[in-house]
Amino acid sequence: SSEDEAPTASECETQVFTDPESDVGEANEEELFKEEMTKRREESPAEKNRRKRFKIAEELYTTEEAYYSTLTLINDTFRSRLKDDKGEYMFAEKIIREIFMNTHELQNLHEVLRNRLKDRIENWQLRPRIGDIMKSIAPYFQLYTDYMAK
Numbered sequence: 001s002s003e004d005e006a007p008t009a010s011e012c013e014t015q016v017f018t019d020p021e022s023d024v025g026e027a028n029e030e031e032l033f034k035e036e037m038t039k040r041r042e043e044s045p046a047e048k049n050r051r052k053r054f055k056i057a058e059e060l061y062t063t064e065e066a067y068y069s070t071l072t073l074i075n076d077t078f079r080s081r082l083k084d085d086k087g088e089y090m091f092a093e094k095i096i097r098e099i100f101m102n103t104h105e106l107q108n109l110h111e112v113l114r115n116r117l118k119d120r121i122e123n124w125q126l127r128p129r130i131g132d133i134m135k136s137i138a139p140y141f142q143l144y145t146d147y148m149a150k
Contacts, residue, residue, distance in 0.1 A: 071107040
């Protein structure tokens with residue numbers, strides 16, 4: 001719109017919520033916060049527990065995603081930088097194994113865990129729990145015993 005025309009309704013809404021001089025957006029946020037807190041006070045204990053379990057599952061997924069990304073960085077980037085132009089390691093294979101140990105296996109484990117958690121969160125209404133996932137993956141955490149022993 002030109003400067004002489006009146007702003008549209010959506011432009012006004014955008015201005016209200018983005019204008020740092022305006023306190024209307026803050027009032028709206030405060031009102032929304034109060035509504036959310038009222039809803040939470042009215043929640044049954046079972047609803048509160050479901051909400052908390054979902055938040056825990058989301059946090060576990062977020063942490064798992066970050067950890068998996070770190071393992072991928074270690075395995076795909078750092079390890080590859082130790083190879084020469086011919087694709088051969090610049091150090092003896094024994095040294096490479098000592099440096100990286102079983103990080104590929106750990107990466108695979110955490111990829112499976114990450115994917116299962118993501119799927120479960122996306123389908124939370126059908127199956128609002130993660131204990132079964134953790135129980136099925138738990139035996140594979142033995143990999144950390146091997147990792148820590150070396």
